[in-house]
Amino acid sequence: MSDVEEVITRVHREEWARVVATLTRRFGDLDIAEEAAAEAFATAVERWPGDGVPPNPGAWLTTTANRKAIDRIRRENKRDDKHKEAQTVYADDPPEPVGAIDDDRLRLIFTCCHPALAMESRLALTLRMVGGLTVPEIARAFLVAEPALGQRITRAKAKIKAARVPYRVPSGEDLPARVSGVLAVLYLVFNEGYLATGAGTDPVRHDLTAEAIRLTRLIRALLPEDGEVAGLLALMLLIEARRTARVSASGELVALDEQDRGAWDTALIAEGHQLVRQRLAAAAAGVAPGRYQILAAINAVHTSASDIRETEWSQVLALYDQLVRLDPSPIIALNRAIAVAELDGPEVALAAVDRLGDELSGYHAYHATRADLLRRLGRSQESRAAYGKAIELAGNTAETAYLTRRRDQQG
Amino acid sequence: MRYLISVLHDEPGLATPEEHAAIDVFNERLQAEGNWVFAGGLAAPETATVVDNRSERALVTDGPFLESKEYLAGFWIIEAPDLDLALKLAADGSKACNRKIEVRPFR
Numbered sequence: 001m002s003d004v005e006e007v008i009t010r011v012h013r014e015e016w017a018r019v020v021a022t023l024t025r026r027f028g029d030l031d032i033a034e035e036a037a038a039e040a041f042a043t044a045v046e047r048w049p050g051d052g053v054p055p056n057p058g059a060w061l062t063t064t065a066n067r068k069a070i071d072r073i074r075r076e077n078k079r080d081d082k083h084k085e086a087q088t089v090y091a092d093d094p095p096e097p098v099g100a101i102d103d104d105r106l107r108l109i110f111t112c113c114h115p116a117l118a119m120e121s122r123l124a125l126t127l128r129m130v131g132g133l134t135v136p137e138i139a140r141a142f143l144v145a146e147p148a149l150g151q152r153i154t155r156a157k158a159k160i161k162a163a164r165v166p167y168r169v170p171s172g173e174d175l176p177a178r179v180s181g182v183l184a185v186l187y188l189v190f191n192e193g194y195l196a197t198g199a200g201t202d203p204v205r206h207d208l209t210a211e212a213i214r215l216t217r218l219i220r221a222l223l224p225e226d227g228e229v230a231g232l233l234a235l236m237l238l239i240e241a242r243r244t245a246r247v248s249a250s251g252e253l254v255a256l257d258e259q260d261r262g263a264w265d266t267a268l269i270a271e272g273h274q275l276v277r278q279r280l281a282a283a284a285a286g287v288a289p290g291r292y293q294i295l296a297a298i299n300a301v302h303t304s305a306s307d308i309r310e311t312e313w314s315q316v317l318a319l320y321d322q323l324v325r326l327d328p329s330p331i332i333a334l335n336r337a338i339a340v341a342e343l344d345g346p347e348v349a350l351a352a353v354d355r356l357g358d359e360l361s362g363y364h365a366y367h368a369t370r371a372d373l374l375r376r377l378g379r380s381q382e383s384r385a386a387y388g389k390a391i392e393l394a395g396n397t398a399e400t401a402y403l404t405r406r407r408d409q410q411g
Numbered sequence: 412m413r414y415l416i417s418v419l420h421d422e423p424g425l426a427t428p429e430e431h432a433a434i435d436v437f438n439e440r441l442q443a444e445g446n447w448v449f450a451g452g453l454a455a456p457e458t459a460t461v462v463d464n465r466s467e468r469a470l471v472t473d474g475p476f477l478e479s480k481e482y483l484a485g486f487w488i489i490e491a492p493d494l495d496l497a498l499k500l501a502a503d504g505s506k507a508c509n510r511k512i513e514v515r516p517f518r
Contacts, residue, residue, distance in 0.1 A: 114494075163497075164412050166494065166495050
């Protein structure tokens with residue numbers, strides 16, 4: 001890659017959301033903003049190698065995109081007043097100060113993650129408008145056909161416009177719920193990258209985990225006081241830190257107890273621990289932690305042990321107890337049982353897991369957890385059967401490989 | 412911006428006196444806060460008549476257009492600056508009339 005191409009890639013990553021967000025505010029139309037931003041970057045790719053990179057690439061792109069948007073509006077020769085107003089009032093607007101533009105990005109995120117949109121639409125729209133991923137990239141990431149994904153984004157944009165989904169940061173009382181909606185979108189993106197499903201895909205989609213982390217960092221920069229944003233970022237960092245140790249050279253999942261802890265990314269762990277410590281301090285001062293903060297704390301306990309045997313399981317269990325009070329879902333109860341097995345033995349844990357059978361019988365991790373507990377109890381035949389069920393239900397190639405090896409080790 | 416708030420009803424039966432009272436309170440609030448355009452409750456779907464005059468003569472059919480599990484029981488037309496307020500009002504409306512509702516913007 002040439003130097004200019006590298007600059008363009010970097011500028012795209014850093015400036016895309018800002019350009020789209022600024023134009024959306026000016027023209028009140030996501031579609032115009034997206035298209036004009038894409039055209040502006042295409043113009044940069046065309047011109048910068050010859051003309052050189054402008055001194056302020058972000059401002060150049062915003063100005064260029066602004067012109068493209070006005071061109072489109074003129075071309076379409078819309079007669080309605082709103083567009084006339086856009087042409088006359090905004091055409092020669094001076095560039096906005098940085099603070100206001102940052103607010104625009106936050107507005108953009110809240111609009112893309114609006115609860116009136118279906119979850120799939122929120123994911124696709126956020127990755128396109130805020131993340132700057134192309135439609136083919138997003139379609140590949142979620143294993144959907146390009147036309148279907150394109151249509152999903154088009155429909156979402158049309159609904160936002162027709163139903164007038166506001167372009168604004170929600171006010172006080174609505175903010176926590178809306179932030180948690182945004183975080184749910186980012187966590188889904190991260191998880192899809194972390195446990196990618198589908199036979200033909202890589203077991204870990206680093207592009208998606210990296211994008212989720214990048215967007216969470218952005219939201220953290222915009223909402224530095226929010227504990228759950230910090231919690232989610234810490235959680236992602238502490239999981240991402242173990243990425244390379246989590247899949248073997250042959251493409252098999254490596255469970256936590258077998259991972260080479262020397263291969264963990266110490267910089268990411270340090271950053272994650274730092275965030276968790278900040279949140280623990282806030283909790284000590286009386287701010288009740290939310291689920292992401294507790295999950296991050298659990299991962300901090302795991303990543304603090306230099307060996308699986310040094311894991312402070314009592315702390316893990318105490319954190320799960322806290323989490324269960326907040327979110328009494330069977331999946332949390334299942335993960336709690338894994339800590340119970342370490343403290344009270346596999347028999348007690350198995351009894352707890354078996355109680356979740358009605359709700360979780362279609363979930364591969366339920367069967368995988370049972371299989372492991374049965375294995376530890378020497379009940380090989382039952383363990384084999386449980387591994388078999390887990391393999392049937394698991395969608396991730398590395399996980400299937402791991403479960404198959406474990407099953408075949410049972411007599 | 413105007414929104415149609417349709418009241419969906421999935422079982423027979425009109426509003427109870429308690430529901431009527433709650434709807435009245437909600438309507439007064441809509442009027443006081445400037446969101447009121449129009450509203451009305453509908454008689455049972457069996458009272459409907461379908462008319463089709465696209466061809467040479469008007470065809471008149473007894474009964475609702477569609478046999479459906481959910482039918483329109485009533486509606487509000489509200490004025491709201493954006494979908495966030497429309498959804499908030501819809502949530503309060505749903506509580507008041509004790510029914511599921513759909514929010515749809517006018518063009």
